[in-house]
Amino acid sequence: xxFFPSSLDNLIDCFARxxxxxxxxxxxxxxxxxRLPREEAEAFAHAILEARESVRYCSVCQNLTDGExxxxxxxxKRDGSVICVVADPKDVAAIERARxxxxxxxxxHGVISPMNRVGPDDIKVKELLARVSRGGVSEVIMATNxxxxxxxxxxxxxxxxxxxGVRVTRLAYGIPVGSNLEYADEATLFRALEGRREM
Amino acid sequence: xxFFPSSLDNLIDCFARxxxxxxxxxxxxxxxxxRLPREEAEAFAHAILEARESVRYCSVCQNLTDGExxxxxxxxKRDGSVICVVADPKDVAAIERARxxxxxxxxxHGVISPMNRVGPDDIKVKELLARVSRGGVSEVIMATNxxxxxxxxxxxxxxxxxxxGVRVTRLAYGIPVGSNLEYADEATLFRALEGRREM
Numbered sequence: 001x002x003f004f005p006s007s008l009d010n011l012i013d014c015f016a017r018x019x020x021x022x023x024x025x026x027x028x029x030x031x032x033x034x035r036l037p038r039e040e041a042e043a044f045a046h047a048i049l050e051a052r053e054s055v056r057y058c059s060v061c062q063n064l065t066d067g068e069x070x071x072x073x074x075x076x077k078r079d080g081s082v083i084c085v086v087a088d089p090k091d092v093a094a095i096e097r098a099r100x101x102x103x104x105x106x107x108x109h110g111v112i113s114p115m116n117r118v119g120p121d122d123i124k125v126k127e128l129l130a131r132v133s134r135g136g137v138s139e140v141i142m143a144t145n146x147x148x149x150x151x152x153x154x155x156x157x158x159x160x161x162x163x164x165g166v167r168v169t170r171l172a173y174g175i176p177v178g179s180n181l182e183y184a185d186e187a188t189l190f191r192a193l194e195g196r197r198e199m
Numbered sequence: 200x201x202f203f204p205s206s207l208d209n210l211i212d213c214f215a216r217x218x219x220x221x222x223x224x225x226x227x228x229x230x231x232x233x234r235l236p237r238e239e240a241e242a243f244a245h246a247i248l249e250a251r252e253s254v255r256y257c258s259v260c261q262n263l264t265d266g267e268x269x270x271x272x273x274x275x276k277r278d279g280s281v282i283c284v285v286a287d288p289k290d291v292a293a294i295e296r297a298r299x300x301x302x303x304x305x306x307x308h309g310v311i312s313p314m315n316r317v318g319p320d321d322i323k324v325k326e327l328l329a330r331v332s333r334g335g336v337s338e339v340i341m342a343t344n345x346x347x348x349x350x351x352x353x354x355x356x357x358x359x360x361x362x363x364g365v366r367v368t369r370l371a372y373g374i375p376v377g378s379n380l381e382y383a384d385e386a387t388l389f390r391a392l393e394g395r396r397e398m
Contacts, residue, residue, distance in 0.1 A: 064207060
């Protein structure tokens with residue numbers, strides 16, 4: 001690409017390296033940034049550095065935070081005897097939006113995936129075991145995704161946790177609220193029937 | 200969004216302000232940046248500032264450049280008597296890729312669009328007129344897009360140019376090379392027939 005000024009080419013390259021951003025989209029984004037008011041371009045550059053510098057893992061639950069301990073772990077109002085294990089910080093955000101869970105979290109930052117060469121040591125499993133071993137935990141809710149890898153990860157971790165004398169549960173499977181039975185897949189319907197409850 | 204650290208939220212906001220980037224995509228991009236090696240995050244931030252600072256309009260053709268005059272205008276090998284008028288710097292890149300045009304360019308940075316409140320004074324029309332008035336130009340090729348606004352802009356500018364005694368031409372319409380007649384629209388086929396040439 002010798003047709004744009006080199007600093008513009010360079011910015012296009014940077015955008016094109018982002019996941020899911022092709023060359024054409026990268027061009028469009030770079031041109032947009034060129035036309036931003038100077039303060040906004042500076043704010044953007046600063047936001048990248050600031051996030052990269054200040055965001056770290058909470059020393060208790062491994063969620064992202066810009067302090068030493070995340071707001072959930074630091075809050076005195078949460079029930080420390082229940083830990084909800086999720087694969088990703090975005091899952092914490094999703095569960096928090098439901099406004100019903102009052103316990104703490106543990107973020108694995110991934111799932112076990114032999115296909116992608118991710119083993120138990122590549123995700124935050126031993127931090128979870130250490131945390132539960134320290135005592136005071138009565139229940140661990142496995143809230144990894146209901147897919148093969150999430151399932152296998154939940155299974156693997158629950159086997160390690162049970163000898164520690166803690167109750168291990170799994171999120172319920174079933175038909176999503178607001179969905180249409182007609183379009184539910186067989187596996188989901190099977191699980192929904194299996195898990196049926198008294199009305 | 201109180202579930203992510205504020206510096207991460209801030210970065211997500213920055214990405215979400217880019218055109219065509221929704222909230223979910225912005226999240227994905229921000230998480231990717233968080234995981235970048237420090238040097239790469241710094242290079243990204245620097246690229247934004249550098250492009251915003253150094254890229255300006257060529258004083259001759261208004262194309263983007265990081266010097267005073269763009270490489271095309273500065274080249275001694277181009278024919279200054281032919282000017283190809285395009286709407287956007289990306290169009291210069293497209294025509295340069297064809298490797299056939301040896302003249303100079305003029306970048307309008309937009310097209311006249313009453314719907315979007317873009318008038319002739321909002322694009323680089325008067326710079327083109329001044330350039331042609333200075334003499335030495337024999338032909339101006341209107342290479343705006345073959346859509347309503349590109350057409351109207353070409354028409355408007357050609358009316359201003361003709362009194363200056365310069366030849367004004369328009370890119371040929373026709374069926375695209377490598378395409379399939381079956382899928383050509385009627386307007387294109389009409390133009391292709393109208394513009395047919397001896398073999």
